[in-house]
Structure formats: C-alpha cells, structure tokens
Amino acid sequence: MTQRVLILGGRGRIGSAVANDILTHTQAEITITGRSLSTQKAVNLALGDRVRFLVLNLEDVDKLRSAIAQSDLIIHCAGPFNYRDTQVLEICIDQGVNYLDVSDHRSYTQKALNLHSKALEAGITAVINTGIFPGISNSLVRQGVEQFDHPEKIHLSYLVSGSGGAGVTVMRTTFLGLQHSFKAWINGEWRLIQPYSDRENINFPPPYNHSNVYWFDMPETITLPHSFPTVKTVITKFGSIPDFYNHLTWIAAHIFPQWLMQQGYMIEFLAHVSHLMTDFTNIFSGIGVAVRAEVTGQKNGKNVVYYSTIGYENTATASGIGAGSIAKLLLEGKLKKPGVLPVELALSTDLFTQIMAERGIEIKENWHSY
Template identity: 25%
Template sequence: MTGGAGEMGAYACGVLAKADEIAKVVVADRDEEKATKLAADLGPKATPLALDISDSEALARALADVDIVLNCAGPFYRFGREVLSAAIAAGTDYLDICDDWEPTLEMLELDDAARAAGVTAVIGMGASPGTSNLLAVLAMDECDAVDRVYTSWRASAAHFPRPTADQEFPEATAAIEHWVHNCTEPIKIWRDGGLVDAHALEELTLAYPGWGEDAVWVCGHPEPLTLPRIRPEVRESLNVMSARRGLMNGISGIAKRVRAGELNVRQASDELLRQPNLSGKAAGRSPSLPSNIFAIAEGTKDGTRVRVGAQALVQPEGNMGEMTGIPLAVATLMAARGQVSKPGVHGPEGAIDPKIFFNDLAQFADEPPAPGVAVYEVVTDVLDS
C-alpha cells in the first residue's frame, strides 16, 4: 500500500493485516520510520517498505510481487495517474481513495490500457467518493430510468483543527487546504447530460424521503463524473455538501476572495480558520437532512415519478481515517475473494456489488449488527406528475 503509514492507509492496513484473505501487507511509505513502526504494530503479516513513488523504477519494483496495490499517497493530481499506470504495467489490480475530480478524469483515460492488461482498477473507494457511489447505485436501482442523482456528505467545522496553547488560531491542515481547493477552483459537473464547467458552492434545495428538504452546496468531487458511466440516461449528477449556513457563508466569502486573486488556496485556508460563527448554534441550525453520507436518485418507476434516498444504517464511525480507510479495506477484501474482478478503470459503482459491500462494512462498526438487521435503507417518495 502506497502511503500506507498515513492516516487513511494505516486504518486500511490494520484491517487487512487481520484478515484471513490476506497473506501479506506491504506498508510502503516515504517515511520509513512510520512505516516500520506501523508494520511492527500490525504483526507478522505486515512488512515495511521505504518508497518514494516519484521514483518510477522503485515504484515498478515495489509492484512486481503484489496482487493488489492500494494507493493512499496524495496528492492524487500528482500521483494518481502515475501509480495507476505503474500498476497496469505490472499487471497488478488497483484501488485508491482519490477524491479529486481532475485526476479522476485522467485515470479514466487509462480504461482501455487496463482492460488490455486484464487489470481491475477501482478509483475513489473511500467514504465520499466510495461509500457514496454505492449508495447511489442502491437508489438508482429502484428506478427504471434516472434523471438526476445526488451524493451528499456533511461539512462541519467540528472537524477543523483546534489552536494549541500558544496559538490564537490553528494552522490549516492538508485536509482543510484540500476542501478549500475543491470549493474555490473551477470544477466539472454533469449537467444536461454531459460534463460542463462550473464553480463550487452553488446553492440548491434537496429533499430526502422522510426527512424533508434543506439547502445544500455543490462541491467538486469525482462522483458526478463516474456515476453517469453506468446510467448514461442521467441528465444531472452532483456531489453536494449539507452544513450549517454559517460555515457555508464563511467558505463562500473566502471563495470570492480566491477567485478575485486576493488569496491563494493556502492563504484562504488559514483565513477560513479565522472566521467567526462557523460551528455550533452561532452557525445556525443543524441541517434537516441525514447526517451520514447519503444519495438521492430521481426518475421513474413503472411510469411514476419517484425520489429515492439511500444511506447506511450501520457503518464505522469516527475520524476521516476510519471512514475512508475501512471502506477501502472492505473493497480490497472483496477483491481478494474474487468479488471485484472487472478489467478496466471504474468508479466504485462500476465494479463493486453494493449489497455485499454494505453488509461487510457493517461488521466493522463499533457494534456490529445482529443477523437479519438492516444495514442500509432505501426509501422512496412518489412525486407529483
């Protein structure tokens, strides 16, 4: 696993090192000390490897003797296509957690090469994208034809870093910078049946069956680019954020300054953490939409217009490392069992059975479900014609 000692990779390695399906886990990381420590903590199945993936020869050697490579080494706009290309050259199946739309399009261009090499590559197999894509499949499967599909996640300042004792304001993390980048740079979305240029933070109103409706904001993410590949009739596909309005007012103000050239992404990230009223009651009421990742499909069923919502009911909770790394590990175990075998480059929806995935994912919750307990929901509203 590239980036195996990082926050996301470490959780995936931890799951895989305990699994009967896996004979060996190679914890590959640029930080040899961290890789060595993690491998020692994981036990005899884990082996550390010092690896700089910008060294193409070293990367090729690392992939020569593995069955599946998991890529958790960012930034994906720099290394996504590079590692996937190396995997295809080595004939090695591939999964990653890419959540950038730009490298998603670049990696999809390698579909023909992967098919020719017999390599199954699943890109964006984390929380969002990943879990979100497979919820979208569950929702879309309830429709004979799909007009619109939305994937959504909750943005919250509660996950922002906190200042240390000697700081007035915290320093921006890579995750904050990544979010600001997604919210301020031009993006691609799927609208009117094709890819179009757009800006993030367009405000929409979204309704989830049984919950009512609330404001959401468009984000630059891979899901809108891959989901129409399995349902080409889709006219609109968007990834959106639900949040307290104060947080979105804060990032929207910062985005205007970036687009005006006043701030770069790094400066904007620091400035965001200085904004007031980003969380709690000061930021407004909590959204009246599911707090977990969810998906909504709108279309027709038996000639009637419907709206279908899907969300996981039992899944791992906690930090982003758990919520991203564990889904990646679950999909990898499915691949090791022969349940993910479809040469080419796919979003999760193109190669992974969502029902198997969510049942397996639920076993890693703090309280795994009893047999027969539903681990996801799919709910439908009939719309006025």
Template identity: 30%
Template sequence: MAQPTVLVVGAAGMQASGLLRGLHRSRIPMKVVGADRRPPTGELPDGFPPLRWEQVDILTEGDRLRDLCAEADVVVNCAGPYFLLGDAVLRAAIDAGTDYLDICDDADATEALLGLDAEVKAAGITALIGMGSAPGTTNILVRLALDNLPDGDAEVEINWVVDCHDMAGAVVPHFVHSFRTAIPGASTMPDWDELQPRTVVFPDPIGPQTVVTLSHPELFTLPRFTRVTRAHNRGGLIPVDHTMLGWLLARLPEHADRATDGMALSRLFDGFAARKTTHTRLGSGLVVDVRVGSEGYRYSSGATTTQEDATGVPAAAGVLVALDGKLPGPGAIAPELLSPADFFAALRLVSAGGGGLSVARTRDGGETEPARIRDLIAQSAAEHTTLQETR
C-alpha cells in the same frame, strides 16, 4: 496456497488507518506492505495488521515504487490529495501488471485516472478509482437503486456532511479544491449564493446541516457508467462556519506550486482550529436520492463514525473483492461497476458496525415505505444483464 500481498501506499496517513484496521478485522490471512514517504516510528496501536514498512517517495522513486507494486497482488493508493499527486502510483501498477484501487475524491483527478483505461487494459489489470465512502459506497448505493427501479433516465442527488474534527492533512486542500472546481467551466470562483446553500436533515445524531454545491467524482462517473443523466453533489462541514472557511480559502490566489499551496491551506485551516474546542464532535451524515420518473429510493445515514473509518472501511471491502478475483475488468473502472452483492458481503467482514444506513422507497420525492438493503441486493444479484456486460 500462498498468502496474497497487499501494498498500501500512503499507509501512514489518516485514511489508510481505517483501511488497515478493516483488513485486520476481516481475519483473512494476507501480507500487508505499508509504503510512505515517512513511515511511523514505533509500534502501531492494537487493531492494525502486522506490516512491513517501506520508505518511498512516489514522485521521485518511480522505479522502486514499481518494484514494490510488482511484489503485490493488489496496490491500494491512499496518498492524496489526488489532484496534486496525480497518476504516479497507477502508472507504477500498470508497469508492474498489478491490480490497483484508490480512494480518489477529486473530480478532475478521477477523470484523468479513468483516462488511462487503454493502458490499464493493455496491462491486463483492473484499476478501481474512488473506492471510499463518497465516492465509493455512494456509487454502489446508486447502482443498487438503479437495479431495483424501472427503465429510464435517472436523477441522483448526493448530500453529505463531515465533522470539522476530521479535517486534517490532505483532506484540507482537497476540500478547498472542491470549491475551486465546483462549477465546471467557471472562469471565476463562485459566490456563496452560486453554491446554492440549502439545509438538509440528516438522521440523528447529525440533524439539520447546511450543504453547498461542490465538485465530486460521482458527477462524472455515474453518467458515464450508468443511466444517470442528471447528478448533483452537495457537501459541507459541521459546523457550517468551517464550510465557509473552505470557501474563503478557495478564493485566495492559488500558489503556482500546488504542493506549497496545499501546505499553506492546511496551515490556514488549522489556524482556525481553536473553534473546534467549543464544538462537540457529531460525526458524519449522508443522504442519497435516486429517482426514475416518480419512483425512487432514498438512503440516509448519520453516525459518529470517523472519516478515516468511513473512507477506509469501504476501501478494505474493495481490497477483499479484488483479492477474490471479482473486480470487473480489465480496465479503469468506477465503483458503480462492482456487484453490490460482492461489495456488501466483503463490507460485513471489514466493518465494525454502527454505520446507521437506512433506505426508503420514495414517490414524487416523498418517502412511502421502508425498504431493506438485503432485499435490494437480492434483486440486484438477480439482474440478467450487469452494467459491466453492457459497458
């Protein structure tokens, strides 16, 4: 059987590096094609799979991008920010008839990409939108909890923090955009107090950190694809003054040319980078609460894992699920429609370990006893009716 081909768009970027290392770690034979506007010069470090590099501008070379998609079994779009670059890669995958996944973390872009569901179905493919850490792993954790909770409407609280050392490139304009779109329908930028800042205690080594209300794709997809009726997302940077910097930059007038605006925001954020020299990198943290009535589950993690691995490794797991023919579809879908058993089985193959994820049962918001991910997965796999079947 011929080896499958994976096309990674934006392969020279930071987030793609975690994906590529994850694919190589799996030891599954495959051909990897890296496409980028400016491919790297020289050899990649150890831990990366052999790549064939292709130079392509996704916004101006649509025909060439479509031809590259047609050569692949799966297209992975790591080119962001997604609110700026839009649906160019997905449309090329649709035209080529090739399955697609991305790590889109912009709520408005996620809504637009999922809005192409009819065209994706007509092409007979599946487009998995937002298969990173958050969104991505968070969605699947929520799905896993719902499979183990009683019937009824569910509520979700997602809290996360990222170290300021992980803020580079397209991540900066995305973060600023999350402030600009934090409160749906708002005609003005929210004041700091409107973002409802609060302290959340994350597992060691992260500890207590300040998070604020930010837009995120889970708030759109979870109510659409599951029985979640209320979802809230709060996030922030370590240390908190970098969170406040993102909010202040979001209050600047937005340039009419969004590409120019994004580059200017990155330069301004980097101008504050001297602060990093006095900050020792901690890592990232996540706390996800899922509740149905008084019962619930709480997932918690704290780790020194870099964001490129935290985002890229789940995406690599998504690629393995796609190559194994286990993506639900056809259609444009969110990660909560994946089988948790399939995802975590793939995650074990691509992960270097050290994520530090724990789970506990809760009652009325308080933890009652520890639980095990593998037990939740077993129960989830035993469900007779999947979310995809009832979609």
C-alpha cells in the same frame, strides 16, 4: 501463500484506516510506505505484527517498480490526487498487479479512466475513487438507480463533523476544491458551477438531522453521468458541522480573491489553520460522517423518489472501510472486472450490501411519490 498488499501513503489517517480494515478482515501482510523513516512513527495500526514500513518516494521509479512487483495488490492513498499523475497505475498495468485508490479529484479520475483499455488488455482490475465519498456513496447511488425503470436525477449530499478524523491532507483537498468553477451534468448538458454555492438544507440520519450543504466538485460529478446514461442531472453537495465552518468555507470560495486561493501557500495556511480549529471543535461535534443518496425517476409508471442514508462515527475509518472492503474482495478473487472502473461500475449491489453488513453499517432506505 500469504498475500501481500502495498499501501502507498499508508502512514496517513485514511491510509492507516485502510490498513486496519484489511488486517481485521484478511490474513494479508501489509507494507506501508512513507518518504522518510521519521514518518514511521505516525503509523498507528491496531495489528502491527503483519505490517512493515518501507521508505519510498514515488519519484524513485525503480524502487517503486520493485515494490509493486513484490505485491499482490496496490492501494494508492498518497494524496492530494490533483497533484498526482498515473505512474503508479501504469506500472501496475505493466506488471499485471491489481490496483485501487482513494482518489477524490476529477483530473486524476479522468487520467486514470483514459487507461481503461490498457488495463483491460492486461487483465488487471483497477478500482478508482474508493473510500466514503467518493466510494460508498457511489455504491449507494447504484443501489438506488437499480430500483427504477427509468432513473432521471441523482442528488448526493455529504456531511462531515469537524475534521472527520482525517489529517491535513484532507483539509488541503477541501480548499483545493474551491480554486475553480467546475462542470456538472444538469438537465442533459454540462453547466459551469461555482464551488460552495446554492446552499441547501438536507435531512440526514440522526444525530445530524437537518444540515446545510453546498455544491462541491467531486469525481462522481463526471463518472455517474457516464455510468448511468439515462440520468439527466447529477448533483454533489458537501457540508460541515458546526455550521460556522460552512460560512468560513463560503467566504474562502466567494470573498477571497481567486488568484489568492490559487496560491500554494494560501492553501497550506488554510489547511493547517482549519486542522487546528477542528482539533478543538471535534470535542463537541465529533468526527462522524453522513451520506444521503437520492434518486428520482419512474417506477411502474409513477414518478417516485428513492433515497438511502448511512452514518458512521469516524469519517476516516469509514473511508478505510470503503477501500478495505473492496481490497478484501480483490484478494479473495470475488471481484474481477478488468479495466479501470469507478466504484459504481466495479462493485455489484449484492457485494456492496454484503460488505456493509459485515462491517455493521446500516443502509436506511425510503420511498415517496411526487
């Protein structure tokens, strides 16, 4: 029988990228949802004959429940996730349907993880935080951690050119991440970090090379310390190209009054203005992404540093690959991990390297002693 995938919020650029990856690598049929028929025009898929559109508001619980019941896999792409509750995941657990999402906010991550026991009892696999970062980045960390006898420090750096090929929702998420200080695991304790602070110059793969990144609140900040208990420090930093976007974001985080940054209208204004700006600068900067995952620790009695990097020409497409590749594994029955799990606990390194190779993504690895 043909497998059926329901993508909530699939009309957006990341949701469409997830759908395209699934259509390319599986025979599944896909239903994409949106809040009105007018949004159907925004769906841009390479292979449309196996796709249908469903008008669905997540607040319509009965219709949502019916749509989930008719599906073999649910993919939640309807962000921003700091606004979302776990209703979709709870319905999946109740109906025994596997689930994954592209969530990227710690509040949602924590609420989802609280449902682990219920998902485990129901026997469903729910993988959260898939995409590029979080997502592929988490698996790069796991691959690195497994190289060590005693891993001690994780340093993740992300770099995006222009808009990254994403829409206003991703811009909105970026500015929402500047609203509050956040806790990070530093030297074995939780410390309060100011967003977009501690500028650092990181060596990424070409064509980016040395670029600047800043502290940014990501779900990995809370999941990685629990996934790898011996690690005493987890750092997550983000930067943009061109560099002047970093300066503008720093001003929003440090100069604008905090009360102003916590107003919905201000977030909307900044998101739309930024999107208009990047539509122009994308011509020169491109819309690619680079990730560097560095792990420090002990191996064979020596203190060493391992780091791996990946790059991709379209950030939104890379997010689609991160989620779509895991969707394929779930549909094929190759990934069965009952419970609610972040990517680094759900996906083995063997499967990760396999799906990256299938999609032509090269992982570059390096070692050095210190």
